Amino acid sequence: MQHPSATPTKMLWTLALGCALLTACASDPSRVQPGTGRDQVLQQLGTPTAIYRTPTGERMQYSRGPAGFQVSNVDLDSAGRVYSVRQELNEGLFASTIKPGEWRVEDVLFTYGPPYQQTRVTSFNGTVWSWRYLQINNRRFLYIYVDPTGRVDHYNVGDDLEFDRRRWW
Structure with missing residues (x-):
């Protein structure tokens, strides 16, 4: 006999949640082990957001951007x-x-x-590129300042206050 709280709807939701969690774990680049072959990586993580040639092989980049908090390079x-x-x-x-x-x-x-976004500020002659990231569960931004020639001038970090502005409690 089926437990009264185990309705078909609850069972389907539990199954869907379990599948989602397994998929999330399977698509986590940090779970890829050294020595894993390229085809296995593609099977496990899917299509990368970018592929770059390197002097010793290639880089497969998996970005959760533009609004995500992670960029993993394999x-x-x-x-x-x-x-x-x-x-x-x-x-x-x-x-x-x-x-x-x-x-x-x-x-x-x-x-x-x-980047998450590219902006300009009056105190710098160039473009400011920004990425969101988490630092011990605190939402932060990485800002990279690119001069008009396309060279990185400097970088800094700061808090992501957008989330705080959206809170209503």
Whole structure:
């Protein structure tokens, strides 16, 4: 006999939720192990948002942008095997990754993919590119300042106050 609270509707919702959770886990780039083949990565994660050639193989980029909080780069060697998986939108990595004065727009896209938005400010002659990310569950922005020649001038980070403005309680 079926439990009274186990209605067909509840059972379908439970099944749908379980499938959604399994799909989310399966499509999480951080679960890809080194040595995994390219075809397995594509099967597990689906089509990347961008593919770049590298000196040693290729990079498959999986961006949750433009409004998401993660950009994961899956790097493959010349044999098509994963040797690195890294979630780039991590405040602890910015200082060692971003190269002001050296980086160009192509380097920014290679690392972070398309920005959430591009804006201008009166205090800088160029464009400010921004990405959303989470820092210990706090919504933040990475801002990269690109000069008129396409070179990265500098970067900074700040709080994402848009979410706070939408709260109504």
